[in-house]
Amino acid sequence: MKVEISKGIEELKFALLSPDEIRRMSAVKVITPDTYDDDGYPIEKGLMDPSMGVIEPGLKCKTCGGKVDQCPGHFGHIELAMPVVHIGFIKEIYSILSSTCSNCGRIKLADDKLKGYFQKIKDTADRLSDIEYDDIVSEVESEASDVVICPHCHFENQKVALDKPTTFREEGKKLTPKEIRERFEKIPNEDLPLIGLDPKVARPEWMVLTVFPVPPVNVRPTITLETGERSEDDLTHKLVDVIRINQRLRENRDQGSPQLIIEDLWDLLQYHITTYFDNQTPGTPPARHRSGRSLKTLVQRLKGKEGRFRSNLSGKRVNFSARTVISPEPFLSINQVGVPEKAARELTVTETVTEHNFEKLKELIKNGPGKEEDVYKPGVNYVYRTDGSRIKISDKNAAEVAEKMEMGWQVERQMENGDIVLFNRQPSLHRMSMMAHEVRVLPYRTFRFNLAVCAPYNADFDGDEMNLHVLQSQEARAEAEILMKVQENFLSPRFGGPIMGAIHDHITALFMLTYKNPLIPLDAGLHIMSYIDVDKTPETVEVDGKKYFRGRDIFSMILPEGVNLEFKGKLGDKSLDPNGTEGTIKIENGKLINGAIDENAIGQSKGVLLDYVLRKYGNAEGAKFLDNLTRLAAGVISFTGFSTGIDDEDVPGEAKAQLREVGNEAVQKVEKLIENYKNGLIGMEPGKTLEDTLESMVMKALSQAREKSSEIASHYLGMDNSTVIMARSGARANMMNLAQMAGIIGQQSIRGQRQHRGYTNRTLPHFQKGDIGAYARGFVSSSYKEGLNPTEYFFHATGGREGLVDIAVRTSRSGYMQRRLINALEDLKVSDEGKVLDTEDSIIQLEYGEDGTDPSRSFEGESVDVDYLIKEMFGKKYGGKQ
Amino acid sequence: MAKYNILMHEMVPEHWLVSVKEEEKVLKTLGVTKGQLPKIRKSDPVIKALEKVEGEIIPGRMIEIVRKSRTRGIAKLYRTVIGE
Numbered sequence: 001m002k003v004e005i006s007k008g009i010e011e012l013k014f015a016l017l018s019p020d021e022i023r024r025m026s027a028v029k030v031i032t033p034d035t036y037d038d039d040g041y042p043i044e045k046g047l048m049d050p051s052m053g054v055i056e057p058g059l060k061c062k063t064c065g066g067k068v069d070q071c072p073g074h075f076g077h078i079e080l081a082m083p084v085v086h087i088g089f090i091k092e093i094y095s096i097l098s099s100t101c102s103n104c105g106r107i108k109l110a111d112d113k114l115k116g117y118f119q120k121i122k123d124t125a126d127r128l129s130d131i132e133y134d135d136i137v138s139e140v141e142s143e144a145s146d147v148v149i150c151p152h153c154h155f156e157n158q159k160v161a162l163d164k165p166t167t168f169r170e171e172g173k174k175l176t177p178k179e180i181r182e183r184f185e186k187i188p189n190e191d192l193p194l195i196g197l198d199p200k201v202a203r204p205e206w207m208v209l210t211v212f213p214v215p216p217v218n219v220r221p222t223i224t225l226e227t228g229e230r231s232e233d234d235l236t237h238k239l240v241d242v243i244r245i246n247q248r249l250r251e252n253r254d255q256g257s258p259q260l261i262i263e264d265l266w267d268l269l270q271y272h273i274t275t276y277f278d279n280q281t282p283g284t285p286p287a288r289h290r291s292g293r294s295l296k297t298l299v300q301r302l303k304g305k306e307g308r309f310r311s312n313l314s315g316k317r318v319n320f321s322a323r324t325v326i327s328p329e330p331f332l333s334i335n336q337v338g339v340p341e342k343a344a345r346e347l348t349v350t351e352t353v354t355e356h357n358f359e360k361l362k363e364l365i366k367n368g369p370g371k372e373e374d375v376y377k378p379g380v381n382y383v384y385r386t387d388g389s390r391i392k393i394s395d396k397n398a399a400e401v402a403e404k405m406e407m408g409w410q411v412e413r414q415m416e417n418g419d420i421v422l423f424n425r426q427p428s429l430h431r432m433s434m435m436a437h438e439v440r441v442l443p444y445r446t447f448r449f450n451l452a453v454c455a456p457y458n459a460d461f462d463g464d465e466m467n468l469h470v471l472q473s474q475e476a477r478a479e480a481e482i483l484m485k486v487q488e489n490f491l492s493p494r495f496g497g498p499i500m501g502a503i504h505d506h507i508t509a510l511f512m513l514t515y516k517n518p519l520i521p522l523d524a525g526l527h528i529m530s531y532i533d534v535d536k537t538p539e540t541v542e543v544d545g546k547k548y549f550r551g552r553d554i555f556s557m558i559l560p561e562g563v564n565l566e567f568k569g570k571l572g573d574k575s576l577d578p579n580g581t582e583g584t585i586k587i588e589n590g591k592l593i594n595g596a597i598d599e600n601a602i603g604q605s606k607g608v609l610l611d612y613v614l615r616k617y618g619n620a621e622g623a624k625f626l627d628n629l630t631r632l633a634a635g636v637i638s639f640t641g642f643s644t645g646i647d648d649e650d651v652p653g654e655a656k657a658q659l660r661e662v663g664n665e666a667v668q669k670v671e672k673l674i675e676n677y678k679n680g681l682i683g684m685e686p687g688k689t690l691e692d693t694l695e696s697m698v699m700k701a702l703s704q705a706r707e708k709s710s711e712i713a714s715h716y717l718g719m720d721n722s723t724v725i726m727a728r729s730g731a732r733a734n735m736m737n738l739a740q741m742a743g744i745i746g747q748q749s750i751r752g753q754r755q756h757r758g759y760t761n762r763t764l765p766h767f768q769k770g771d772i773g774a775y776a777r778g779f780v781s782s783s784y785k786e787g788l789n790p791t792e793y794f795f796h797a798t799g800g801r802e803g804l805v806d807i808a809v810r811t812s813r814s815g816y817m818q819r820r821l822i823n824a825l826e827d828l829k830v831s832d833e834g835k836v837l838d839t840e841d842s843i844i845q846l847e848y849g850e851d852g853t854d855p856s857r858s859f860e861g862e863s864v865d866v867d868y869l870i871k872e873m874f875g876k877k878y879g880g881k882q
Numbered sequence: 883m884a885k886y887n888i889l890m891h892e893m894v895p896e897h898w899l900v901s902v903k904e905e906e907k908v909l910k911t912l913g914v915t916k917g918q919l920p921k922i923r924k925s926d927p928v929i930k931a932l933e934k935v936e937g938e939i940i941p942g943r944m945i946e947i948v949r950k951s952r953t954r955g956i957a958k959l960y961r962t963v964i965g966e
Contacts, residue, residue, distance in 0.1 A: 833913060843918050851954040861953070 015201035019211040026077035027051040027063045030214050033243040035222070035232060047239055052076050053216040073216025078243060080212055081250035082266050083177040085166050087274040087281055089207040093180065094162045096187070096195055096204050099144035102170075103155035105186025107140065107194055108147035117194055137196040165283040166270055177270070181208040209273065214239060234295040238276045238287065245269045320470040322347055326425075327461050329448035330634045333627045334500065335486045337423050337437035338448030339468065341376040344415035344441045345369065347470045348381055353409045361411045368398035370414070376441050384410035415439055415470065420477045422469040422484065423449070425457040429818070432456035432489050432499060436471075436480035452500045452626050453486060455604045487623040490614050493856035498611050498622075501604030504731050506630055507597075509637035511729035513551040515582060515596035515719070524639060525549035531635030532558060532628050552592040558628040560617050561590045567608045570598040570730045585609070599730025602629060615859070615868070644722040649742040649785050655716045659709050659743045663781035666705030670698050670774040699754065702747045702779055709743030710735055717742065745780040745788070748799035754778055755795055766791050889931050895949030897928050899936045900960070905944050908960060916944070922961040929963060941965045 028051040035048045042048040050062040053073030061071035085093060101108050109117075117140055121133065148157055158171045168175040184205035192199045220233035232240075249265040275287040278299035286294040302308045322343045329338055339347070353361055367379035380393045383401060386408045391401055405411075417440055424434040435456065442448060447466055454460060471477045482488070492499035502510070512518075513528075520528070522540060525548070529537060538553035564587065571583035585595030587609070601609040614622035651659070676682050677694045685693045714735055717724050723741075726732045740746065748755060755778035761769040767776040775781075778795035782788045788796055827839050834852045836845040849855070851863060859865035888894055900908060909916060922929060922945055933939050943963045951957035 835914075837918075841918055843914060843920060846912060846959060847954075849953050850951045850957040853953065 013198075013201070015198070016203070016206040017213065018203065018206050019209075022075075022077050022211045022213045025075050026213070027074035028076040030076045030078050030239075030243065031247075033240045033247070035236065035240075036230065040230075047214070047236055047243070048217060048222065049076060052214065053218050055217050055221045071218075073218035075216060076214035078212040078214060078239075078246060080210055080269070081246050081253055082269065083181050083208045083210045084266075084270045084273050085177050085180065085208050087166065087277050090162070090166065092196075093204075093207050094160070094168070095141050095145070096184065097160045097168060097175075097180065099141045099195070100183070100187055100191075101150035101153060101155055102157055102183055104150060104153040105183065105188065105191075106150065106152045107191050108144045108150050108152075108157065109140065110151040113143075114191070114194065121193065134196070137194065140194045165281050166274060176266075177208050181205045181210070184208070212242065212273065234289070234297060235276070237289070238272065238295060238297055241272045241287075242269070242276060245272055318469065320347060320472060322468045323465055325446045326459060326464050326466050327446040327448050328451050328454075329442075330451060330630045332440060332448060332450050333438075334450040334452050334623055334630075335438050336440050336449065337421065337468070338440050338442040338446075339415060339421075340445045340447070341441055341443055342372065342445060343468070344376065344378075344439070345372070345381075347415045347468075348412040349415070349419060349470060350472055351411050351413055353405060353407050353411060355407070358405075358407070361413065362402050362405055364413050365393060365402035365405060365411065366398055368395045369393055376443075378414045378416040378441075380411055380413050382412040384412075415441060417441055420471050420480050422471065422480060423447070423457075423466060424469070425459050425464065425466045427815075429458075430456075430492075430494070432492065433458075434484070435486045435489055436484035437486060450627070450630055451503055451506070452604070452630060454503065455501070456486075456489065456492075456499050487619040489856075490619055490622055491856045491858075492605070493854070495605070496855050496858040496860045496862075497605055498607060498614055499605055500626065501607045501610050502602040502626075502629055502633065503604060505637050505642070506633035507599055507603060507729050507731040508642060508726055509633035509640075510555060510597045510602065510629070511725065511731070512640065512642075513597070513632075513636050514555050514592060515551075515729075518551045519543060519548040520551055520554065522547040522549065525554060528554060528632070528635040528639055529557065531631045555597060555632070556587075556591045558625060558632055559587065559590045559592065560613060560621055560625065563587050563590045563609075563612065563616075565609060565612055568600065569595050570600045571596060571728060596729070598728070603730055615865075642722060644726070646741075646785060648721050648723045649717075649738065649783075651713065651716045651742050655712055655742075658712050659783075662705050662708045662712065663744055666702055667774045667779070667781065669701045670779075673697050673701065674772060695754065698774070698777075699747065702774060705781075706736075706739065706744050706746035709746075710739035713739040713742040741784045743783055745783060745792075745796070748778040748780060748795040750799060750802050755798060764791055764794065887931060888927055894928065895947050897932055898946040898948070899932060899939060900944040900946050902943075908944065908946075912960070916942075916962050919944070919960050919962045921964045923966050924963055925966050939963055 028045060028049045030045060030047060030049065032043060032046045034043045034046045036046075037043055042050055050059070051074060052063075053071050054061045054066075054068050057068050060067060061074070063074045064071050066072075099107055107114060117136060120136060149155070150157060160175070161169045163169050168180065184203070184207070187195075187204055189199040192202075192204070195204065197204060215235065220235040220239075222233070222236075223231045225231060245265060245268050249262065249269055252262055252265060271284065272287070274281055274284055275295070276297055279286045279295050279297040280300065287297075288294050300307070305311065322339075324340065324343065332338055351357060351361060361380075364378060365380045365383065367377050369381050370377060370379045379398075382393060383391050383405070385391070386406065391397070393401060417438075419439040420436055421439055422434055423437045426433075428434055433456070435453075437449070447468060457466070459466065471480055486500075490498050490500055513520075519541070526537070534557065538549055538557065540547040540549055542548070566584065566586045569583045569585045581594060582596045585597065585601055585608075586593045597609070599606065601607055603610075610622070610626070613625045617625075673682070673694060677690070682690065682693060682697070684690055685696070688696065714724075717738065719725065719728070723733065723738055724735075727735050727738055750757075755763055756772075758764055762771060763776060763778070775791065778799070780788060780792040780796060782792055828836055828844055830848050831837050834847050835843060836848050838844055853861075853863045855861060859868070889897060905916075924939065924941055929939055929945070932945075941963050945961045945963060947959045947961060949957055949959070
């Protein structure tokens with residue numbers, strides 16, 4: 001299938017501006033380097049001559065009579081006293097100088113050879129690609145530039161050298177631009193096609209400037225500061241320099257000044273014109289502003305990330321968007337986003353008046369634009385009548401305009417609850433970085449959303465800002481709702497599992513609610529349940545005459561009906577529970593029977609229960625589950641309270657003694673190993689030198705020490721400890737972090753090795769030369785709580801720095817890799833039949849991913865979860881894993 | 883060193899020459915034209931090795947490649963031989 005394009009570009013042709021053409025298109029000959037006079041009027045024949053266009057509103061252009069928005073601007077010109085080479089054509093000038101004869105101007109190849117090349121171009125004219133033509137041109141150039149004696153006039157040519165950036169030398173003698181121009185003038189038109197020029201539009205001597213075009217003022221507008229001070233554009237500054245030097249050069253030339261002075265001025269003119277085009281020419285110091293900032297001249301305007309192409313043409317600023325700081329709000333659904341009133345008043349949706357929304361829009365217009373101090377009530381900022389004229393709605397005219405409203409008017413109404421918007425956080429690394437949310441207009445000044453949505457955006461609230469875009473058409477809203485809504489992006493296409501889930505306090509809270517099925521006093525239970533929608537409270541149990549709820553019963557309230565699931569939780573077999581049953585989570589018919597809810601049940605990207613609900617009941621039910629879950633968790637944890645501090649890591653004296661013992665033992669063990677090594681008692685392990693063998697044995701001994709300390713710490717720190725609860729439930733941290741705080745920090749390594757660099761034969765001057773014992777190579781036996789001694793502290797810092805450097809290097813490298821990958825794949829598409837095609841309809845894959853499976857609709861990458869199907873159809877006894 | 887048959891290497895997927903008769907059938911089932919298929923050069927080492935078995939393979943012939951796929955088990959792909 002070929003798509004018809006109404007207008008296509010068939011050909012682009014580049015040409016050179018001739019001096020005549022520059023004069024012809026010029027509106028004024030600029031002769032004075034001044035801009036405005038003392039009264040602020042532009043000086044005639046100056047750089048801001050009104051013939052070159054208007055930038056002040058109200059004034060008319062002297063050339064075309066147009067006002068600011070009508071006049072396109074007009075070029076002026078400067079007559080150069082002496083010719084100057086154009087920096088953009090240096091390469092071309094060099095190659096033409098070397099391949100043509102300096103005497104007769106012909107290409108230094110015999111006539112028959114030239115004929116042969118012409119024939120080659122002619123023969124292939126109809127199917128000649130630009131690349132092939134370029135090949136012929138460069139072949140001619142390389143062949144002709146080696147010739148010394150011109151085959152046409154038998155003149156002995158000399159080698160031309162380019163002395164960067166702009167000087168040409170022949171046998172050490174400088175070639176002035178004037179001489180270059182004279183030589184180029186001699187080249188006959190007939191030879192030009194073999195140089196790569198079309199004589200109809202370009203002559204080589206035009207690469208040497210004699211007339212200099214001055215761009216219209218629209219290109220280099222004057223900026224008037226608030227103080228009334230005027231500030232000229234960088235290009236204007238540069239043009240001032242050019243005119244000034246040009247004038248001095250002319251005066252000196254006409255007075256017949258010494259050649260030396262004239263040459264100096266000529267070089268200076270060349271410098272100014274070179275930097276006018278490109279202020280980053282290699283070998284030329286960049287022209288600077290008075291303040292020391294280098295000027296932004298023509299090439300700098302176009303080039304690079306901040307240049308016209310990447311910054312203004314490939315990417316643009318947009319309307320109907322907002323950006324502000326983000327903060328959390330667990331009472332919002334994952335599909336919602338809280339929008340500050342201030343933003344909601346500015347952001348609008350354009351609606352056309354029809355019979356269906358007539359009354360509603362009339363009411364909205366009556367509301368007017370609203371005041372910041374009032375309660376938010378959506379209103380209207382502007383209306384457009386059918387003839388396109390715009391009316392600004394104010395409190396005064398609101399009622400009047402509402403009455404006059406007609407069918408077909410466009411009404412820019414303010415944001416209201418339920419509008420669909422796109423929400424985005426940079427860097428947008430995957431498609432979940434931009435999702436559709438439903439608006440909730442809220443007071444204060446931040447965007448707010450449910451904490452489960454932090455994961456796909458990779459957002460936290462330490463000052464992050466995010467962008468919001470309001471959709472403007474029904475089609476866009478529908479598409480966004482079906483494809484981009486948060487609940488439609490639960491399953492990540494990266495691994496086929498849920499990317500969103502409970503985090504931190506949600507996990508802690510629900511873990512505490514379900515671990516060992518605690519008794520919750522009646523009033524507490526009712527308070528907690530008030531956070532979620534409740535039809536009927538669970539049954540109470542009576543202990544010692546008091547009524548209690550069971551924690552698991554409260555959790556079961558948010559489970560959809562008919563959930564049947566059994567899986568291993570994080571506690572698993574290692575459960576601290578004596579019977580070891582808390583690690584097995586069992587849900588029957590929507591009731592949690594056994595086990596503690598933890599990261600493996602509801603955590604992001606691994607929550608089995610969450611995954612199950614999503615697959616069995618669909619995205620909408622999944623979203624509801626997660627909404628309820630976050631609310632319930634907020635209820636639990638705000639009622640019970642939860643905190644942790646350094647005294648959580650207090651261990652009894654006997655534990656401290658044991659830990660010290662472990663540390664000492666390890667150090668002694670290492671000493672023993674080193675002694676054995678020195679006495680030659682250690683045998684080599686396969687593939688390792690003797691030193692490597694020792695190193696690996698030492699590393700093993702030291703890591704064992706840390707593990708042992710971890711065991712001791714876990715033994716003394718039980719489930720009554722906040723830090724342990726967080727680590728065991730998977731909410732945050734792990735047991736190793738805990739052991740490092742309470743027990744032994746352990747070996748600090750760099751690139752997986754013990755630290756060994758520094759001074760001669762030792763890491764620090766605190767150790768003996770040749771000491772390779774545990775402490776001398778970065779073993780830290782202190783705990784974070786005790787504190788580190790100076791050498792330990794140093795090793796810890798060096799080890800920590802490696803991590804930082806790693807991150808810095810990794811992000812920049814993977815970012816560039818990703819950019820290249822995206823550019824390579826961006827216009828591949830999946831056809832209706834499931835084939836992957838490029839823009840030419842060539843096959844990339846016969847079936848998408850070879851199996852035609854959308855990974856975000858897959859089960860962890862598999863097309864079908866067979867185990868689940870068997871279990872659902874034949875009951876759980878046939879189920880495979882879990 | 884004795885020349886090693888690259889087709890026997892475990893990292894090289896199976897390559898088969900599709901008979902002229904079968905080409906049309908394959909293209910029809912795939913619903914594509916020959917020009918849309920990925921290309922393989924006649925100078926490709928695999929084609930050179932295949933030529934020892936099948937005789938000269940002229941540009942325009944079709945090659946079937948059977949390879950192991952992480953997502954599908956076994957995946958078939960077709961390429962058109964081009965010059966050089």
